[in-house]
Structures are given as C-alpha cells and as structure tokens.
Amino acid sequence: MFVRNAWYVAATPDEIDKDDRPLGRTVCGAAMVFFRGPDGAVTAVEDFCPHRGAPLSLGRVVEGKLVCGYHGLEMGCDGKVVAMPGQRVRGFPPIRHYPTVEQSGFIWVWPGDAEKADASKIHPLPWADNPECAFGGGLFHVKCDYRLMIDNLMDLTHETYVHSTSIGQKEIDEATPVTKVEGDEVVLSRFMNGIIAPPFWQLALRSHELPDHAPVDRWQICRFSPPSHVMIEVGVALAGQGGFDADPKVKAAATVVDFLTPETETTMWYFWGMARHFRPQDKALTAQIREGQSKIFAEDLAMLERQQCNLSAQPERKLLMLNIDSGGVQSRKVIERLMAAEQS
C-alpha cells in the first residue's frame, strides 16, 4: 500500500531526452511509460498496449506519439489510441493516463485520482532556481522498502558507523536529537557545538577558504514531507558564530535532497543530491561532492538491501524502537494516517 494522491519524483529530464526511446518506470506498483508529446511536454500512460498487452516502453516515440514496438499501434499522450497500421481505431479502449509535471529539474507524477492532482502542491525546491546554489545528484535503484530509507535518513546516528570515513563522528551519538511533528511534516534536529569537522566537511571548509581544523558548530536538520521526501539541512560554521544562523562567510551549508519513490513494496528509486550554498560557480567542486556523496549513499544501500533481506525472511519478527528511531517512527505514522484517509 502506498499514498497515491501525491506527487512523486518519477524521473529526471535527461532520462527521457537521450534518444527516441520512452522511459518505462514503475511507481507505487503501477507500471508507467514516460515520453514527450508533440508540444514537448512530458506525459505518462500505463505501460500496457491495449492491443495485446505489450509494454509500450519497448516502443519508440515518433513525432510526439508512442508507437508500440509489437504491431505499431500509435498511442497519444492522453492514453487514447491515435492510429494503427491497417486498423480502424475508433473503438479501441483508452488506457490510463497519469498527471505529470516537469518542474525544478525533476519529472513529477501523480499515481492517484487524476482529478485530485494539483500542480501547485508539488514540493517547493527554493534552491532549484537560485543562482546562489549549486545542485549535483543522481539516481539509485534500491532493493528495499522505501520506508527503510526514510528511517535511515531520519536517524543520522548511523553516520558514525556506516560513514565513518566521511561524515561520521562520535559526537553525533552524543548529541541528543529533538523530534517535532509539524502537521504532516516531521523534523528531527541535532546540533554539535565546538567539534572538529569530519573529512567531508573539512573539504567543504577548505573549498570555502575557511580553516579546516578550527572548531566548528555542526547541524543536521532532517525534514520529512509526505509522501516520501526528506530534505536535510546540514553544515558547519566556525564555532561560536551562530551555527546554522551564522553569516554565510563563516559557514559551509547545504541541503541534502532525498526523493524516495516506491517502485514496489520492497524496491525503490532513490533520487539523491546536494544543493550547496557555498561556491556555487565551482563546477569541479560540484562534481567532487557528487562523487563523494554517491560513495556515501552506496554505503547505505549495502546496509539497507541486506536489512530488507533479513526483514523479508522473518516478517513476523518484532523490532526494537529506541529514542534514535523517533524521526522514522513519526514519519511512518504520517504515511499511515494519509493512507487511511485515502482508504476511507
């Protein structure tokens, strides 16, 4: 079960702009195919040809129509059949069309009731069009329940162990996390003052021309927003200068971007990235951070996929719930509440 009446990140534009191939992608258990219509706007329909059920994603896009790769049926961007060689198509049943929007560098899809889709409710990304910010990111397919990734991102104590060579440090364990529920959002914050930055943040300080071994105040503010977005404000500022609120000249700050799109109950698409608020013009730094972040998230993947194997093998087994798990627990409660509201 998933929250369906919500906007999910389905793809990035480069995934459908490579060639004349459409993009097949399953979101919340629904097999969809994404392509650009004659006006260039992105659209999504069921990945199911109404003729014999072939996946339309194995076809080609010709002049804004999706041509089935089996017998040449031509599908329009609204799910209605346009033509088929040697056939009259007027009586052909339409297939499902999914509301789709391209915004802030992502393609968003609404898997639920189309009449409820409101593009103004798409998650705002203030950094996306801000020249003071630079974004670098990527996509991983992960074999785990997307809620395990929410748990992971809403509890950064794992950094000390999973990411010991980059962003982990023992002070994370020692700083008490504070969890707040604000409507449908869950915010978990942790502040570590007067510490020495771990390797990733030393690099950030150096690239910002700040001393990399000076004491700093470090913050992590994780914000879950439904259906499955986690944005994390992270950074370090020279100690005693206001921390998160310090002048940009004395801090290195960024937003870690995580769109966790369920594919099935036990697999997901992980759109990850970092919007950096320092040296935005430095493309080499963007590439360097992207590579570093990719390695860090690969460490999470290895853990989460094995965790999913364990949970799938013993689905009845009860797990412990500790104070460090409160961010994930509260986020799951929001998801459950929204799913219950959709069911009723």
Ligand code: FES
């Ligand atoms: S299955 Fe698509 S045209 Fe026959």
Ligand SMILES: [Fe+2]
């Ligand atoms: Fe991690």
